[in-house]
Amino acid sequence: MSYVPKTIGEVILEHINRTTFLPAMQREYVWDTDGIEKLFDSIMGNYPISSFLFWKVREEKKNLWTAYKFFSDFNKEAPHNEEANFAGINQDIYLVLDGQQRLTSLFIGLKGSYRYFYYSWKKTRLYLNLFKEPKRSDNPEELTYEFAFRENDQPSQKDSRPQYWYLVGDILNFSSASAARSDIRTKLSGTDSQLIENAVVLIEELHSRLFTEKLINYYEERSDDSDKVVEVFIRANTGGKRLEYSDILLSTATAKWRTLNARDEIHDFTDDVNDIGSGYNLGKDFVLKGALYLTDSLPIQYRVKNFTRPNLEKIENNWDSIKSNLRDTVRLISRFGFGDKNLISTLALLPIAFYLKKADKKNLVDSTQKDDVRNQLVIQKWLAIALLKNAFGGSSDTTLKNLQDVLNAQSDFSVFPYAAINEKLGIESGFTDAEINNLLTTAYGSRYSYLILSLLYPDRDWRDNIYHEDHIFPKSSFALKGLKAQGISEEQIVNYQRYFNTVINLQLLTANENLEKNATPFNEWLPTRDTNFRRRHSLPDMDCYGFDKFMDFVEKRRILIAEKLKQIAM
Structure with missing residues (x-):
C-alpha cells in the first residue's frame, strides 16, 4: 500500500x-x-x-x-x-x-x-x-x-x-x-x-x-468493484459512526432515478417511519431492502450490482406504493406496542408489508370492521410468535425470498396466511412445554417480555393505547434488606428473588393504571379494580394476595399462563 x-x-x-x-x-x-x-x-x-x-x-x-x-x-x-x-x-x-x-x-x-x-x-x-x-x-x-x-x-x-x-x-x-x-x-x-x-x-x-x-x-482505492469499495469505506469508518451499506447504494440510486432525489426521499422516509408511535431506529438499509422486496421481479440480494438503472427505475415507479406499505406495517405494529426494543428482527416486517401490498386494501390498518380487526390480531399474534421463536434470527435472503413465493402463491388475501408462512419458516404456530417453561423465566424489561405478555391479552383493545409492563407484587418489596427485615427465611428469599422479576409477576397496565398503582401492595390495590380485572390479567383466584402468599401466587399463575400460552396456537 x-x-x-x-x-x-x-x-x-x-x-x-x-x-x-x-x-x-x-x-x-x-x-x-x-x-x-x-x-x-x-x-x-x-x-x-x-x-x-x-x-x-x-x-x-x-x-x-x-x-x-x-x-x-x-x-x-x-x-x-x-x-x-x-x-x-x-x-x-x-x-x-x-x-x-x-x-x-x-x-x-x-x-x-x-x-x-x-x-x-x-x-x-x-x-x-x-x-x-x-x-x-x-x-x-x-x-x-x-x-x-x-x-x-x-x-x-x-x-x-x-x-x-x-x-x-x-x-x-x-x-x-x-x-x-x-x-x-x-x-x-x-x-x-x-x-x-x-x-x-x-x-x-x-x-x-x-x-x-x-x-x-492519501491512499488511492482504484477498484471498479463497487461492493469492495463499500467494504473499504465501512472498515475505514468503523472508528466513528457506523455507516450503513445502504449509503453507497443511495449514491447509485440518486444518479439513476429520473425525477426524484433518492437520497432525500429515502432519508426523509426513514425519518418519517422512525417517528411513528414511540419511535423506531429503522435504518436506510431496511428501507432499501424493503424497496427491493416490494417491487415485482427484482432480486432481493443486497448488492450494488442489483441496483442497475432498469431496477432503480422500477423502484422509483413503485416508490409511493413501497412507502405506503412499509409505513402501514410500522403503524400496525406500533399500535400493538411493538417498539424499537422488542422488534428483535426488522426483517420480520417485510412479509407483513408484502402481504399488505398483495391484499391491496388501503384502509386495512385503520379499519374497525370485524373481519379486518380479526386480521390485524392475526398479524400481531404471528409477529409475536415468530419473534419469540427467533424465526428471523439468522434470516437470509433465501428465507425472505421463500416467504415472498408463499405470498405470491396465495389466491385469498382476506386473512394473513400465517400457517403457510410458518410452514416455510419451519416453526409451529404454538409453543411446546419446553418453550413455555423457558418463556416463563423471561425477565422484566427484556427484549422478549412484552412480546410474551402481549399474547396473554387476545381480546384487548390495543388501538391508540400505551401499555406498561408492571410488577404485580411491587418490585420495591423484594429488596434484600427489606426481605430480611421481615424475617423471611433464606430459602424463601432465594425463591422470591428468583421469580419477582419474571413474566410470572408481570402484567400490562395502561399508563394511567400503572401511575395510579405505583408501589401499592397488590392485596390493597386489587380490591379497587373491576370484577373482570383478574380474568383480564390472567390472575389466579386466591383467598389472600398478601406478600407472604407470593410463592402460592407464583405457582398458581405459572399454571394459568402456561395454559393460556398452550392455547395460543393459531
Missing part, C-alpha cells in the same frame, strides 16, 4: 470541488468551530493529521455516481451539501472515503465561513492572533496557537493582551513565504518590533505548513 503526498494548499486550491468530491454515502458535516481551530493548531504545531482515503473513479464511470461538493460557507441552519455537477470535468475524479470532516474543516478555515447560533446567528471566519507567542502547555488539551472563528478582525475590548487578528485564508494569496512575510511587515509598520517578529515567524510557519510540507497523505 503506497500513499500519495500533497500539500494542503495544493489540495485546497487545485482539487477540492474541482476533481475531488464527497460520495453520497458520506454523512453530513458535524464538526464545530472548536474542532476546526484544534485542527489548525495541530497543523501549526507539526502534529500529524492522519491519513486519507480517496476512491479514484475513472472518467467514463464518473456519471454512475452522485457526488456532493465540499462546504466552503457552512451554515448550521442548513447543513446540507450541494450536489456536484461533473459537466466539463474531462478527467478522472476522486471521491473521499475517509477524511471528509478534516478536509471540509480545512476548506472552511481557508476558503469559507462558519455560521452558527449563539444568542444570535453569527457568520464567522477563521483568524489567527499573530501577536500571541506560541508556548506549549503541559495540558494536551490547551492549544498552542490562538486560532478563533470571529465575525471581524477587530481586537476584543475586554482583552488587554496584544492582538492582531489575521484572516487565515489570506495566506493563500501569496506564492512564497517571503511575499507573505513582506506583506505582514508592511501592515505592522510602526508596531513594537518584538510583536512584528512574532507575527513574521507565525506567518512563515503558516505558509510553510500549507505550501511546503506535504501533510496530506
Whole structure:
C-alpha cells in the first residue's frame, strides 16, 4: 500500500470541488468551530493529521455516481451539501472515503465561513492572533496557537493582551513565504518590533505548513468493484459512526432515478417511519431492502450490482406504493406496542408489508370492521410468535425470498396466511412445554417480555393505547434488606428473588393504571379494580394476595399462563 503526498494548499486550491468530491454515502458535516481551530493548531504545531482515503473513479464511470461538493460557507441552519455537477470535468475524479470532516474543516478555515447560533446567528471566519507567542502547555488539551472563528478582525475590548487578528485564508494569496512575510511587515509598520517578529515567524510557519510540507497523505482505492469499495469505506469508518451499506447504494440510486432525489426521499422516509408511535431506529438499509422486496421481479440480494438503472427505475415507479406499505406495517405494529426494543428482527416486517401490498386494501390498518380487526390480531399474534421463536434470527435472503413465493402463491388475501408462512419458516404456530417453561423465566424489561405478555391479552383493545409492563407484587418489596427485615427465611428469599422479576409477576397496565398503582401492595390495590380485572390479567383466584402468599401466587399463575400460552396456537 503506497500513499500519495500533497500539500494542503495544493489540495485546497487545485482539487477540492474541482476533481475531488464527497460520495453520497458520506454523512453530513458535524464538526464545530472548536474542532476546526484544534485542527489548525495541530497543523501549526507539526502534529500529524492522519491519513486519507480517496476512491479514484475513472472518467467514463464518473456519471454512475452522485457526488456532493465540499462546504466552503457552512451554515448550521442548513447543513446540507450541494450536489456536484461533473459537466466539463474531462478527467478522472476522486471521491473521499475517509477524511471528509478534516478536509471540509480545512476548506472552511481557508476558503469559507462558519455560521452558527449563539444568542444570535453569527457568520464567522477563521483568524489567527499573530501577536500571541506560541508556548506549549503541559495540558494536551490547551492549544498552542490562538486560532478563533470571529465575525471581524477587530481586537476584543475586554482583552488587554496584544492582538492582531489575521484572516487565515489570506495566506493563500501569496506564492512564497517571503511575499507573505513582506506583506505582514508592511501592515505592522510602526508596531513594537518584538510583536512584528512574532507575527513574521507565525506567518512563515503558516505558509510553510500549507505550501511546503506535504501533510496530506492519501491512499488511492482504484477498484471498479463497487461492493469492495463499500467494504473499504465501512472498515475505514468503523472508528466513528457506523455507516450503513445502504449509503453507497443511495449514491447509485440518486444518479439513476429520473425525477426524484433518492437520497432525500429515502432519508426523509426513514425519518418519517422512525417517528411513528414511540419511535423506531429503522435504518436506510431496511428501507432499501424493503424497496427491493416490494417491487415485482427484482432480486432481493443486497448488492450494488442489483441496483442497475432498469431496477432503480422500477423502484422509483413503485416508490409511493413501497412507502405506503412499509409505513402501514410500522403503524400496525406500533399500535400493538411493538417498539424499537422488542422488534428483535426488522426483517420480520417485510412479509407483513408484502402481504399488505398483495391484499391491496388501503384502509386495512385503520379499519374497525370485524373481519379486518380479526386480521390485524392475526398479524400481531404471528409477529409475536415468530419473534419469540427467533424465526428471523439468522434470516437470509433465501428465507425472505421463500416467504415472498408463499405470498405470491396465495389466491385469498382476506386473512394473513400465517400457517403457510410458518410452514416455510419451519416453526409451529404454538409453543411446546419446553418453550413455555423457558418463556416463563423471561425477565422484566427484556427484549422478549412484552412480546410474551402481549399474547396473554387476545381480546384487548390495543388501538391508540400505551401499555406498561408492571410488577404485580411491587418490585420495591423484594429488596434484600427489606426481605430480611421481615424475617423471611433464606430459602424463601432465594425463591422470591428468583421469580419477582419474571413474566410470572408481570402484567400490562395502561399508563394511567400503572401511575395510579405505583408501589401499592397488590392485596390493597386489587380490591379497587373491576370484577373482570383478574380474568383480564390472567390472575389466579386466591383467598389472600398478601406478600407472604407470593410463592402460592407464583405457582398458581405459572399454571394459568402456561395454559393460556398452550392455547395460543393459531
